[in-house]
Amino acid sequence: MATVYRVGPDNDIALKLDRVSFDPRSHRLVIEADGRAYRLAVTGMGEGGWIRLDDAAFAVERVLVAHRDAQLVLAITDAAHASRLATEPLAFHQSFFAPLVDFNAVPLPGFSVAPYVPPAQLAVCTHVYDDPTMLRVWERHYARFVPNEHLYVIDHGSTTPAREVLQPATQLVRLPRGAADQANIAQFCNGFQRFLLTQYRWVIHVDVDELLVPQDGFDAFVARLAADPGPPRIVEPAHATDLVQHPDLEAPVDLSAPLTSQRRFLVPNAEYLKPALVSRPATWGPGFHYAVESFAVVSDPLLWMVHLAKADVGLCVERNRKWLGTPRSATDQVRVDHTHRRGDEGQTREAFLALLAGRSVLQVPGWMRGMF
Known part of the structure; x- marks a missing residue:
């Protein structure tokens, strides 16, 4: 035994x-x-x-x-x-x-005879540290799903407070700055997601450089969520890609204009098939790439995750240098590998070109043009 x-x-x-x-x-x-x-x-x-x-x-x-x-x-x-x-x-x-028992999610006897009906449909949240450029893109995109008052940003001690970047109606939770620790921020977001699920039927959580893109359009996607009878579950996109700049063919990105009018190539990346949409509590692991409750995870065939970390060489180098210079906890140093982050522009260009030389490269589809 x-x-x-x-x-x-x-x-x-x-x-x-x-x-x-x-x-x-x-x-x-x-x-x-x-x-x-x-x-x-x-x-x-x-x-x-x-x-x-x-x-x-x-x-x-x-x-x-x-x-x-x-x-x-x-x-x-x-x-x-x-x-x-x-x-x-x-x-x-x-x-x-x-x-393993989430006692906070267990109904307490004697307080109600029916489940509480959340008063709102969908909330979207992210967490950020000193990334105002990508935060603007995130806010602009997800404001097409819901009004800004249903967008939540967890500002993990940015030196330039996220409040200075966001629209006034966007919700902000500011945390004190500690060392970067993927397990700790996942634990916080797991709790914050549970908090949101007390008032919303659905919650989206993504990193600040991740855009969920519904193939049937924003309005149709939100309507699908409203009409969905259940059961409560965890949803991952059926498609996940990096949006990649071709540094020999495409100019530096203008973030005030739609990205899909400036970039033409998508590279599939299964790491971003992330369980990002929930109507029941999920327990995400570090990096948010999986949920422990795998039995409740289903795939949405019309949902795409587009990762923007490689959408621009200059922006990628800037963000990598920030990450490489960020103090990390002892656990994070052992558990999280950041060797893929290149702080050199020449190396980054070569890495982008190598990705685009692969056989799986896709053109940005026509239906996606103008969606972000």
Whole structure:
């Protein structure tokens, strides 16, 4: 038998094997369910044979929700995952589940006989730190979904306050500035999303350089949300691309004009198939690229995510230099790789040209022209 526990003040995950031995130098661990295998990362061994697991990306939790009706087993293999050495039934101690309950989302008895009906339809939120240029683009785009009073900007201590950039009606939440920490800002946005869902039926959360673009148009998209009968769920776009400047063919961007009148190339990027639209609480991981509640995630075939980080060489270099100079927490330095961010204009040009030389490059479709 193998049993999973949650231990310590940081809720680390530990595994206890009852009948077999494990050597982290020559053995590996795999959870198996429904014919699929998920590798586990071992970070150390404790006294008495305890095995400490790295679950920074909620790997164990995501297996549980994806295979909630299946029998889970733990396989022990050699270091190359070529030979199976042992297979054990996998059980979970109650300590593993206690912190997973979102008590704030559980209805309290005796206070109402029917769910509270949110008074508004859709809110859109983002978080930003010293990125006024992209923030203007974000606000202009999402004001086509909803009036500005339903746009929310979390200003994480910008040196030039976001209030100086935004329209007066756009909502602003200003946080004190701490070191950059992807896990911490995800935790804050998870809570803020829950707050918004008490007053809105749907909430969109995106990074400030991410534009959701509905293929059926803004009005039709909002009408679809209004007419949707449920159930509450988490929605990701079916299409995700980078808008990429061709530095040999296209001039520096004029952000006061529509981007799609100045750029012609999209490069598909599956990293941005992000669960960005919710009508139920979602728990986003660092970077917002996935939700732990994968069982509730569905894809919208008419929804696109367009990422703007590569829409202009000069703007990309400026933003990368800002990021590379931003103090980061110790955890962020270990967990988040920023080596792809180039602060050199020549290297950035070459990177853009390399992307555009790939076989998957698309032309900006006609229906998208003028939408942003």
